[in-house]
Amino acid sequence: MLKLDNLHAFYGKSHVLHGVSMDIKPGEIVSLLGRNGSGRSTTVKAIMGLVDGHGSVKWNDRELLGKKAFEIAHEGIGYVPENRDIFPKLTVHQNLLLGEKRRNKNPRWSCDDMYAMFPRLKERQHTEAGVLSGGEQQMLTLCRTLMGDPDLIMIDEPTEGLAPKIVELVAEYLKELKRRGLSVLLVEQKLTIALAISERCYVMGHGRVVFEGTPDDLRSNAYIRKEWLEV
Numbered sequence: 001m002l003k004l005d006n007l008h009a010f011y012g013k014s015h016v017l018h019g020v021s022m023d024i025k026p027g028e029i030v031s032l033l034g035r036n037g038s039g040r041s042t043t044v045k046a047i048m049g050l051v052d053g054h055g056s057v058k059w060n061d062r063e064l065l066g067k068k069a070f071e072i073a074h075e076g077i078g079y080v081p082e083n084r085d086i087f088p089k090l091t092v093h094q095n096l097l098l099g100e101k102r103r104n105k106n107p108r109w110s111c112d113d114m115y116a117m118f119p120r121l122k123e124r125q126h127t128e129a130g131v132l133s134g135g136e137q138q139m140l141t142l143c144r145t146l147m148g149d150p151d152l153i154m155i156d157e158p159t160e161g162l163a164p165k166i167v168e169l170v171a172e173y174l175k176e177l178k179r180r181g182l183s184v185l186l187v188e189q190k191l192t193i194a195l196a197i198s199e200r201c202y203v204m205g206h207g208r209v210v211f212e213g214t215p216d217d218l219r220s221n222a223y224i225r226k227e228w229l230e231v
Helices: 040-047 069-075 092-098 111-117 119-123 134-146 164-179 191-197 215-219 222-229
Strands: 002-011 014-024 029-033 052-059 077-080 152-156 183-187 200-205 208-213
Touching: 002 040, 014 029, 014 040, 014 052, 014 208, 029 040, 029 164, 029 191, 040 052, 040 152, 040 183, 069 077, 077 134, 092 111, 092 134, 111 119, 111 134, 119 134, 134 152, 134 164, 164 183, 164 191, 191 215, 200 215, 200 222, 208 215, 208 222
Parallel strands: 029 183, 029 200, 077 152, 152 183
Antiparallel strands: 002 014, 002 052, 200 208
16 A cells, blocks of 8 residues: 655755664554654655655555645545644634545545544534643544545544643544544654554654564564553
8 A cells, every 4th residue: 555665864964764664554554653852743744745755655556756746645545743743823613624525425524523533623613722721632633634534544642741631531532533544653752652543653863764563562572662652
């Protein structure tokens, strides 16, 4: 479905990714783990066409490198950035409607689906998004991306700064995406949630993939956890 091969990425003259190779299969949750600065967010941005890169990023055997971010989105890839880019002066409902892609005649998701998963958003559907709590804004960002009906959703640090109860909600949300047949690439620092919901994990360090395996493989590999994950 998504296949990265020898991906290099740059911020200006700064060489950030050094030959990243990975893949995501249909209906699979894959976690991308590592410390801050390891290259996780840059990998997602390179897939989405937001940073310069070379190598190969193939989506259903079609090359994505060189395409604009909006073109990649229309290919069926959704991206939820870490900074929760909501439209603060628009209501919750208006933010959701902005996520729709009109070309999809029979989308898998509707506003009613979003409100069923997150009743709090339904309660605040007529509220300006800028006054929502951090957790509510995170829910809204996730839901707005889903309204575009992607086949793969890439989510960067969805639990950052959230209360434990909201973290549990996000975990259930991700499991629901899998139940509905979506693939998920999850960039996450919280090892517990990543191992609980993922089928495979990649660990990055210094712009390279240093480990690939199942959650059980990672749990049993004390060296990788100590060297590349633990603070």
